[in-house]
Amino acid sequence: MCQGHEFPxxxxxxxxxxxxxxxxxLAFFIREVP
Structure with missing residues (x-):
C-alpha cells in the first residue's frame, strides 16, 4: 500500500x-561546439 503510494x-x-x-x-554540446 505504501509502496503503491510512493511509486508515482x-x-x-x-x-x-x-x-x-x-x-x-544539450548545454554541454552547445558550449563545446562553436
Whole structure:
C-alpha cells in the first residue's frame, strides 16, 4: 500500500532527472561546439 503510494512520486522524480540530464547534455554540446 505504501509502496503503491510512493511509486508515482518516484516516477516523476525519474522523469525530472532525465530532463535535467538532457538539458545538461544539450548545454554541454552547445558550449563545446562553436
Amino acid at each position: 512520486i518516484y516516477k516523476k522524480d525519474k522523469e525530472r532527472k532525465a530532463k535535467i540530464k538532457v538539458i545538461t547534455l
